[in-house]
Amino acid sequence: xxxxxxxxxxxxxxxxxxxxxxxxxxxxxxxxxxxxxxxxxxxxxxxxxxxxxxxxxxxxxxxxxxxxxxxxxxxxxxxxxxxxxxxxxxxxxxxxxxxxxxxxxxxxxxxxxxxxxxxxxxxxxxxxxxxxxxxxxxxxxxxxxxxxxxxxxxxxxx
Amino acid sequence: xxxxxxxxxxxxxxxxxxxxxxxxxxxxxxxxxxxxxxxxxxxxxxxxxxxxxxxxxxxxxxxxxxxxxxxxxxxxxxxxxxxxxxxxxxxxxxxxxxxxxxxxxxxxxxxxxxxxxxxxxxxxxxxxxxxxxxxxxxxxxxxxxxxxxxxxxxxxxxxxxxxxxxxxxxxxxxxxxxxxxxxxxxxxxxxxxxxxxxxxxxxxxxxxxxxxxxxxxxxxxxxxxxxxxxxxxxxxxxxxxxxxxxxxxxxxxxxxxxxxxxxxxxxxxxxxxxxxxxxxxxxxxx
Numbered sequence: 001x002x003x004x005x006x007x008x009x010x011x012x013x014x015x016x017x018x019x020x021x022x023x024x025x026x027x028x029x030x031x032x033x034x035x036x037x038x039x040x041x042x043x044x045x046x047x048x049x050x051x052x053x054x055x056x057x058x059x060x061x062x063x064x065x066x067x068x069x070x071x072x073x074x075x076x077x078x079x080x081x082x083x084x085x086x087x088x089x090x091x092x093x094x095x096x097x098x099x100x101x102x103x104x105x106x107x108x109x110x111x112x113x114x115x116x117x118x119x120x121x122x123x124x125x126x127x128x129x130x131x132x133x134x135x136x137x138x139x140x141x142x143x144x145x146x147x148x149x150x151x152x153x154x155x156x157x158x
Numbered sequence: 159x160x161x162x163x164x165x166x167x168x169x170x171x172x173x174x175x176x177x178x179x180x181x182x183x184x185x186x187x188x189x190x191x192x193x194x195x196x197x198x199x200x201x202x203x204x205x206x207x208x209x210x211x212x213x214x215x216x217x218x219x220x221x222x223x224x225x226x227x228x229x230x231x232x233x234x235x236x237x238x239x240x241x242x243x244x245x246x247x248x249x250x251x252x253x254x255x256x257x258x259x260x261x262x263x264x265x266x267x268x269x270x271x272x273x274x275x276x277x278x279x280x281x282x283x284x285x286x287x288x289x290x291x292x293x294x295x296x297x298x299x300x301x302x303x304x305x306x307x308x309x310x311x312x313x314x315x316x317x318x319x320x321x322x323x324x325x326x327x328x329x330x331x332x333x334x335x336x337x338x339x340x341x342x343x344x345x346x347x348x349x350x351x352x353x354x355x356x357x358x359x360x361x362x363x364x365x366x367x368x369x370x371x372x373x374x375x376x377x378x379x380x381x382x383x384x385x386x387x388x389x390x391x392x393x394x395x396x397x398x399x400x401x402x403x404x405x406x407x408x409x410x411x412x413x414x415x416x417x418x419x420x421x422x423x424x425x426x427x428x429x430x431x432x433x434x435x436x437x438x439x440x441x442x443x444x
Contacts, residue, residue: 021160057262064191133255
């Protein structure tokens, strides 16, 4: 298989890579670029652990080919904090203990960021529906929902 | 395997037509990549159609709407004009998968994946939607219900691509709706589903009606007799009862882990009634 040369932007930085035509964006991020924040849970778009934002759209990076990122803007969990300054969602996930093993957490944070950018004051139901594409197998969802609610309040006040 | 990203529909058609070995069209990829990973399909050529001019656009024309084949369902759901004219089509399209899947999946892909349980397809069939097919011998416009021919199979020939779905402009007093039965509230595959599209006359009597059922047969079913029974009525109880009976009778479902034949038949009738009532209300009927 011939490699595909891709020029893209990841977390604001211009990035170039070569990938196989059947390689997913998730595999490129993790195995070629060392961005291991996005996780592979199911690999079939059901669990949301690999969530990233491409051109402003929340997607599962396991269902995107690396080659498709050409000319796009990709946002991953690695770009969420500003240096040592955590994003309010990250801070609130810590404060509310909204994680245990942490495998689903990057995906939840990216999905919650996308949710709050589109809807800064979601109801509990809207949060639960908005995060229905992210599965957690240990913490349960209540703490996550409360962390997102709290972060929404902080972000509105900011 | 080769991945290409043609900039014109002619180039895409040309590449698909001359492809040796299995070829796949990539729009959102939410079915294709899962099937590739599962080993159900090993394409030698992937044609990404997202950079083709116009395929990512929703345009309003004198005849209605043209929804490009690469328009993600999330974008469709954000389009106020389509949502107002065809709420049933949009609600069906927005039921597919999670937010993450919505950001990628398309109604054209949902149609071409040819699952009998595809959510947007009964709504599109009820809506009388058309598909614009580009192929080696030019373009043709066909009714969406003629696209799927069985689970995973379509009537499209080698080299053909659906470039857009067309929805008619709405007259006054028109409404459509879609409902599915799933054992949970979100993120599931329809056990059985129904789409209804109605237009009313100035007195509130049904003038035209189309009823479609999903997950009730090897393909989504257009139940013409069910549409006919609604015409002339104001959805009185006797008409709804006949509608339910016709829909239950039209099913050719299977038994599987998600539902039995008996259950699917029963629920097809129940859903048809409920969906007809929603469509009627949306059309302004009382």
